[in-house]
Amino acid sequence: MSGKNVCVLYGGRSLERDVSLSTGHRVIRALEARGYAVTPIDVDETLVQRLLDIKPAGVFIAMHGKGGEDGTVQELLEILRIPYTGSDVLSSIRAMDKVLAKHILEAAGIPTPAFYAFNDAAFREMGAKDTLDLIAAELGLPVVVKPAAQGSALGINFAAEARDLPRAMVSALSFDRKVLLERFVAGRELAVSVIDDGAPRVLPIVEAKPRSGHAFYDTESRYTAGETDFTVPAELAPEVTEQVEQVALGTFEALGCRGFARVDIILDEAGVPWVLELNTIPGLTETSTMPLAAEAAGLSFEDLVAVIMESAFR
Ligand SMILES: Nc1ncnc2c1ncn2[C@@H]1O[C@H](COP(=O)(O)OP(=O)(O)O)[C@@H](O)[C@H]1O
Ligand SMILES: [Mg+2]
Known part of the structure; x- marks a missing residue:
C-alpha cells in the first residue's frame, strides 16, 4: 500500500x-x-x-x-x-499532431502511410483545392481525410472519388485547422500498447475487428460493447509479431514518449505494419484495448494503473 x-x-x-x-x-x-x-x-x-x-x-x-x-x-x-x-510536453505535442508525428516517423524510417497535409490558410489564401486531383492521383483512391489533431475517429472521412475530397476536407476542417490526406491501407487493425516500468516494453498485440455495419473502426464501434471483436494476442506469425513490436517500440522512442502509450497500426497483406498514430493517453475504458493487452500479459487493471502511476515518480 x-x-x-x-x-x-x-x-x-x-x-x-x-x-x-x-x-x-x-x-x-x-x-x-x-x-x-x-x-x-x-x-x-x-x-x-x-x-x-x-x-x-x-x-x-x-x-x-x-x-x-x-x-x-x-x-x-x-x-x-x-x-x-505519461509523456512530457514535447512528446505530447509531437504525438497529438498526426502530421508532425508522421514526419518524425518517416525520418526515423518507420512505415507510415503516404500523406499530404495543409491548413485552412492554404485553401483560403493559396488555392489548395486545385491540388486535390493531383493528390488523389498520387495517393490513390480512396483517400483518407482526417483532422491533424483529434482522436476517437472523429472527423475522419474516406473519399472514394477525387470529387468527394472537398466535402471531406470541409468536414475535417471543422475539427482542426490542419487536415491530413492519407493513403488508404487495407489490412488488419492492430493496437500495440507500450508500458514503461523501467524500460519500455510492448504488451501483447490486440487485433480489433469491427462487426459488419461499421465502415471502419469508428467512434461508435469503439465505445459500444460487443460492436468490435478483439483477439489478443493477435494471431500473427512469430516474425510478423516481432516486426510489429519493433515498429511500435520504435514509434514510442522516435516520439520520445514516457510511461505508456498505444500505437495504432494497419498490417497490410504483405506484412508491412503501417503506423497510423500514437496515442499518448490511450483510453482505459471497459471497451479499450490497452486493458485487454495488459490482462493478456498477466497484469490486472489495477496492476496496469499502478505501473503507470509509479512511472510518474521516476
Ligand atoms: N490510412 C488509413 N487506411 C485505412 N484505414 C484508416 C487509415 N487511417 C485511419 N483509418 C481508420 O480510421 C481509424 C482511426 O484513425 P486514426 O488515424 O487512428 O485516428 P484516431 O485518432 O481518430 O484514432 C483507424 O483505426 C482505421 O480504422
Ligand atoms: Mg487511432
Missing part, C-alpha cells in the same frame, strides 16, 4: 470528455484499491488553484484529446513541479 496523495485529472472540455470520464472513473477506483489517497478533479478553470491547495505527490492524467493529451495540462504541471503520468 502506497498511501501517496495523488490527483486524477479527468473530464475537461475536449470532444473526448465522455471517454475521459470512463477512463477516469476506472483509474480512480483502481488507485484507491491500491491504497493511494485519491482526489478526483473534473478539469475546469479552477484546476491550477485546486492543485496549489491540494499539493499532490503526483497526478494521473486521465484525459483524452485537446487540453489533456496535447501538452497543455502537462505544461501546467511542469510549472507547478508536480510529477505526472
